[in-house]
């Protein structure tokens with residue numbers, strides 16, 4: 001089973017992901033951007049204010065393709081629970097916002113279309129929901145993505161994704177205390193694993 005954690009920068013995904021890795025030591029914990037050289041290229045694009053948004057989309061997508069073939073598909077084939085801190089929905093939400101002013105019509109649908117041919121959709125996605133101002137403040141607003149105005153567009157894209165696939169997403173209020181957020185996420189995992 002593939003479970004992904006999604007949300008704005010600073011929503012608390014990594015905090016939750018680390019706590020879950022203590023609770024489920026037998027599961028495979030992974031993330032995007034990855035630690036591969038594709039991920040290094042992605043991180044260079046994140047830190048470059050002048051990086052071309054379309055080129056950045058394809059760097060992130062290349063990292064996803066490598067992540068799928070090297071980590072996710074083999075782990076699922078062995079019957080493991082796989083938990084990923086960010087996955088394809090991050091591309092749909094973030095890069096669709098970055099491409100909003102580009103030549104491409106309907107960027108969210110375009111990016112989903114690119115992925116459709118090769119991605120492996122998550123079985124469940126936990127969406128840590130936080131307002132853009134809190135997200136920017138928590139993340140430190142250190143790069144071009146961690147800005148409240150941009151994150152408001154990203155959040156609107158996440159809402160579109162949830163509307164389109166309500167059964168896959170579980171929304172958790174990420175403005176709660178870290179302990180309360182973790183309790184909510186652990187409840188979701190308990191139910192998922194009981195049903196599996």
Ligand SMILES: Nc1ncnc2c1ncn2[C@@H]1O[C@H](COP(=O)(O)OP(=O)(O)OP(=O)(O)O)[C@@H](O)[C@H]1O
Pocket residue numbers: 007008009010011012013014015016138139174175176177178179181
């Ligand atoms: N529920 C919470 N309430 C208040 N602060 C939190 C909460 N969860 C996490 N934090 C704090 O917010 C900051 C960002 O948390 P974290 O790195 O887990 O977020 P993230 O979603 O992984 O961010 P990013 O996407 O930018 O990597 C950290 O300082 C963390 O301690």
Ligand SMILES: Cc1cn([C@H]2C[C@H](O)[C@@H](COP(=O)(O)O)O2)c(=O)[nH]c1=O
Pocket residue numbers: 009032033046060086087088090091092094095145146
């Ligand atoms: C996977 C992915 C990530 N991003 C953005 C979101 C963050 O601002 C950075 C790095 O992610 P992290 O969780 O802070 O490590 O990259 C993105 O724009 N598109 C993606 O597909």
